[in-house]
Amino acid sequence: MPYDPRVVQPMREEMVRMGVQELKTVAEVDAALGDPRGTTLVFVNSVCGCAAGSARPGLSLALQHGNRPQRLVTVFAGVDLDAAARARQYFSDYAPSSPSLALFSDGEVVHFVHRHQIEGRGPQDIAKDLVAAFDKFCATSSV
Amino acid sequence: MSGHVFHPGHSELHGITVVLETTGDVLYVGRYHEETDRGVLLHDVAEHRKETGGLPREEFIARTLKFGVRPQHQHLVVPREVVGRISKLAEW
Numbered sequence: 001m002p003y004d005p006r007v008v009q010p011m012r013e014e015m016v017r018m019g020v021q022e023l024k025t026v027a028e029v030d031a032a033l034g035d036p037r038g039t040t041l042v043f044v045n046s047v048c049g050c051a052a053g054s055a056r057p058g059l060s061l062a063l064q065h066g067n068r069p070q071r072l073v074t075v076f077a078g079v080d081l082d083a084a085a086r087a088r089q090y091f092s093d094y095a096p097s098s099p100s101l102a103l104f105s106d107g108e109v110v111h112f113v114h115r116h117q118i119e120g121r122g123p124q125d126i127a128k129d130l131v132a133a134f135d136k137f138c139a140t141s142s143v
Numbered sequence: 144m145s146g147h148v149f150h151p152g153h154s155e156l157h158g159i160t161v162v163l164e165t166t167g168d169v170l171y172v173g174r175y176h177e178e179t180d181r182g183v184l185l186h187d188v189a190e191h192r193k194e195t196g197g198l199p200r201e202e203f204i205a206r207t208l209k210f211g212v213r214p215q216h217q218h219l220v221v222p223r224e225v226v227g228r229i230s231k232l233a234e235w
Contacts, residue, residue: 095210095213
């Protein structure tokens, strides 16, 4: 059963404030991820106060860096169930976890951050790893 | 370790994905919840058994690190008497 929308609204708004596009339906996911060109970051949001509570600000810090993906999208695990399930089909080699992040370049997953790489870490540490990935894979395709 | 407090009020490992090596041939990877008199409670647990002829243990963990945990048990209590070493998956 999905979480109460009122509970997750602040977590949604945190993503939107970063400039990340919310994908709430299968059609929205397909529209965003069906075009493989360029670089796209998918953030699988989560209600987990600790892991996602570090991952969201970690992403926010990383996005202040010069190199960043061309497209930023998010699905909400446990909330927008169909959209999250559909998004995971685009990176089905990777076991579902939330929060998690998938960085695509021309349709290929080039970097993946699992929940186990977020747990117990602060936003600065998470941002540092993301910035390294952005530098490696997004340097020539910044917006 | 970053020193970041993950789940205040719980054990250091609460909510962390760990590798639990038993004293036997079984190894579990799952999210640590707590340790009680009964044993260690893990959530979303993948299991590796030496005798099943699958991947070698190190390769199983390497794949889990790269591709994530594929749970075979939603919840599992590992009896205290067979619990060996517990370490964070991310630090493996």
